[in-house]
Amino acid sequence: MSLSLSLPARDGRTLASYTLTGTPPPDPAPAAFTRIAYSAAHVVADPLAPVDPWQTAAVDWDTTLAYRRYLWSLGLGVAEAMDTAQRGMGLDWPTSLALITRTLEMARDVPGAQVASGCGTDHLDPADARSVDDVIRAYETQMEAIERLGGKLILMASRALARVAKGPEDYVRVYTRLLRQARQPVILHWLGDMFDPALAGYWGTADLDRATATALEIIAAEAGKVDGIKISLLDKDREIAMRRQLPVTGGNDGQGVRMYTGDDFNYAELIAGDGQGAQARHGQSDALLGIFDAIAPVASAALGELAQGRIDRFHALLGPTVPLSRHIFQAPTRYYKTGVVFMAWLNGHQKHFSMVGGQQSSRSLVHLAELFRLADQANLLAWPDLATHRMRTLLALHGVE
Numbered sequence: 001m002s003l004s005l006s007l008p009a010r011d012g013r014t015l016a017s018y019t020l021t022g023t024p025p026p027d028p029a030p031a032a033f034t035r036i037a038y039s040a041a042h043v044v045a046d047p048l049a050p051v052d053p054w055q056t057a058a059v060d061w062d063t064t065l066a067y068r069r070y071l072w073s074l075g076l077g078v079a080e081a082m083d084t085a086q087r088g089m090g091l092d093w094p095t096s097l098a099l100i101t102r103t104l105e106m107a108r109d110v111p112g113a114q115v116a117s118g119c120g121t122d123h124l125d126p127a128d129a130r131s132v133d134d135v136i137r138a139y140e141t142q143m144e145a146i147e148r149l150g151g152k153l154i155l156m157a158s159r160a161l162a163r164v165a166k167g168p169e170d171y172v173r174v175y176t177r178l179l180r181q182a183r184q185p186v187i188l189h190w191l192g193d194m195f196d197p198a199l200a201g202y203w204g205t206a207d208l209d210r211a212t213a214t215a216l217e218i219i220a221a222e223a224g225k226v227d228g229i230k231i232s233l234l235d236k237d238r239e240i241a242m243r244r245q246l247p248v249t250g251g252n253d254g255q256g257v258r259m260y261t262g263d264d265f266n267y268a269e270l271i272a273g274d275g276q277g278a279q280a281r282h283g284q285s286d287a288l289l290g291i292f293d294a295i296a297p298v299a300s301a302a303l304g305e306l307a308q309g310r311i312d313r314f315h316a317l318l319g320p321t322v323p324l325s326r327h328i329f330q331a332p333t334r335y336y337k338t339g340v341v342f343m344a345w346l347n348g349h350q351k352h353f354s355m356v357g358g359q360q361s362s363r364s365l366v367h368l369a370e371l372f373r374l375a376d377q378a379n380l381l382a383w384p385d386l387a388t389h390r391m392r393t394l395l396a397l398h399g400v401e
Contacts, residue, residue: 003384005392007369008400014338015400020376022384026317028074028300033272034307036258037299038077039292040084041068042340043091043099047354057086057095057356061102067349068103069110074107074300076292077114078103079154083195084290086337087335088159090357092155093123094379097145104149116187116288117146120156126198129160132170139178151187154230154288159198162258168204168214175218184225185252187260187288190215192233194333208233212242219257228258230288234329236266243282261285264329264336269316271303290336291325294343295380324374327367335362339371346375346387353394365398 003195017338044067049058065097080103081096091099092250095133102118105282107113121129122140131136135158146153155178165171179186193200203211219226228251231239243259251257258281261270273284292299302317338359345353353360372391 003388005388005395006400007372007391007395008366010092010366010370012364012366018373020381020384020388021379023299023379024384025379025381028297028304032307033075033276033303035303036077036114036260036286037075037292037303038079038260038288039071039296039299039364040079040082040288040290041071041293042337042344043085043168043356044341044344044350045352045354047103047352053354053356053358057091059095059099060350064099065102065106067344068106070349071293071296072107072110074296076296076300076305077116078107078303078401079116079118079288081118082154082290083157083191083334084293084337084340086148086356086359087118087120087156088122088196089334089337090355090359093120093142093361096122097142099229100146100151101149104151112271115139115152116154117151118156118189119143119146119153119186121158121160124160126160126163127340129164132161132164132174135161135164136177139174140181143178143182147183152184152227153182154189155186156189156190157196157199157202159196162199162202165204168210170314171203171214172218179218179222179225185225185250187227188215188219188229189262190229190231190233191262192231194234194331195232196334198249208235208238212238216242216245223247223257226250227252228260228286230260230262232262232264232299234263234333236263236270239263239266239270239285243285246282248282256281259285260288262288262290264289264291264325265322267291267325268302268315268322271318272306272314290340291321291328294328294340295321295324295378297382298378320378321380324371324378324380326371327374335359338363341369342368342371343375343380346372346390348383348386349372353390365394365400 044063046058124138305313
């Protein structure tokens with residue numbers, strides 16, 4: 001099969017021939033990574049379910065779970081039922097809990113499998129939240145359900161809290177209450193409004209310096225109950241400044257609170273670190289990234305090189321994935337899940353390009369064509385002939401013969 005095809009140009013008005021490099025991902029050799037690395041994993045929809053996909057989430061459980069096993073085989077952890085899994089954008093709380101339950105059950109039979117599960121308030125319609133107490137009760141409902149399964153918590157940002165909180169003091173009250181009753185250290189989650197407009201003004205202010213100060217106040221007061229914080233603000237300088245101020249004691253191992261980068265624009269340099277900070281941990285970021293779903297084999301290989309001290313090789317592998325990630329996460333950023341699922345389809349991890357909520361339609365053919373080029377250039381197409389065949393199928397579906 002020819003590894004050349006005609007793709008829409010960036011202006012969408014012409015077609016241009018593209019010849020693939022045809023270089024597959026490197027063979028990952030998971031070592032003892034020097035960074036904790038969670039991949040926020042997507043869910044695979046069931047396109048044959050007799051439901052209205054805009055109204056009801058139908059999940060292909062076998063294929064969804066197989067993908068998690070694949071991520072573990074690469075040495076990556078799974079951040080379950082997060083926004084990458086379309087949480088709050090098609091995936092409701094009952095389905096999320098079913099997903100968490102199945103993943104935790106499977107993880108028990110996989111040596112070394114790491115799982116952290118999203119805990120939020122999404123079963124509470126923000127319009128129905130009348131007070132901070134309503135938000136606390138909603139969080140506690142999900143906390144109890146996940147902890148009953150033995151799960152580690154990621155306290156997700158709450159749309160309901162963003163709606164009812166009157167200022168930073170309400171955030172302090174909510175998070176202090178939740179942290180004090182958590183059974184084990186949790187990961188906090190600060191998701192910027194570019195990912196979810198309903199989270200604008202999180203921590204009680206639109207001033208990001210003041211918001212950072214509030215989050216740090218909460219963490220410092222309960223450092224023993226905070227494993228780390230994931231921030232997804234796409235602002236590397238803010239992440240670096242914040243990680244240098246995290247407590248040097250506490251955390252999951254007593255050695256300090258971790259910064260989990262959620263910056264899908266600048267993750268390579270943030271994970272590599274700058275060597276500055278009160279201790280080594282605070283001169284580098286660990287990872288909890290949606291893009292690691294799409295670039296899993298290269299991410300694993302790069303982290304293996306970093307563990308061996310081969311920083312140049314780390315950047316040589318991971319650097320070419322950054323343009324792809326910036327494209328997948330371009331505005332409107334909340335539609336990045338489409339690119340993640342598209343990559344899974346191109347690489348044979350699922351048989352179709354369908355999504356919960358029908359969100360495969362949220363990105364244009366021109367966007368997906370550029371994604372295809374960038375994936376090839378980053379050596380992320382495991383079977384170039386399969387990817388080419390599937391790209392041709394998508395083109396034909398859109399009238400490009």
